[in-house]
Amino acid sequence: MIAIIAYLVIINIAAFAMMGDDKARAARRNGRTRRIPERRLLGVSALGGSLGGWLAMRVFRHKTKHAAFAFGLPVMAVIHAVLAVALFRYLLEA
Numbered sequence: 001m002i003a004i005i006a007y008l009v010i011i012n013i014a015a016f017a018m019m020g021d022d023k024a025r026a027a028r029r030n031g032r033t034r035r036i037p038e039r040r041l042l043g044v045s046a047l048g049g050s051l052g053g054w055l056a057m058r059v060f061r062h063k064t065k066h067a068a069f070a071f072g073l074p075v076m077a078v079i080h081a082v083l084a085v086a087l088f089r090y091l092l093e094a
Contacts, residue, residue: 001091008048008084015041015049019056019063026062042068050076 022036041063045053054073056062063069 001088004087004091011044011047011049012052015044015052016056016059018044019053020060023060023062038063038066038068042072045073045076048080050080 018036018041022041025033025035041053050073053069054077057064057069057073
């Protein structure tokens with residue numbers, strides 16, 4: 001169970017950091033800095049980092065007008081929360 005918690009903490013920190021880094025790259029706006037693809041940001045969020053991605057979206061005010069982020073990340077966060085509660089209940093009963 002500790003490994004699962006560690007994974008979720010690490011993946012959420014990674015999602016938060018990636019969103020912050022992408023916001024910084026977007027703010028620079030010179031042609032030399034490559035942005036982080038939306039597919040990668042959403043992928044990390046889908047792998048369990050949805051809460052970190054959603055918090056970063058709010059903190060950095062980044063990707064707030066993109067439907068995939070504005071609606072997708074909160075929905076993913078709810079799904080991940082339900083799955084986490086179910087998994088922890090299952091593991092505690094075993």
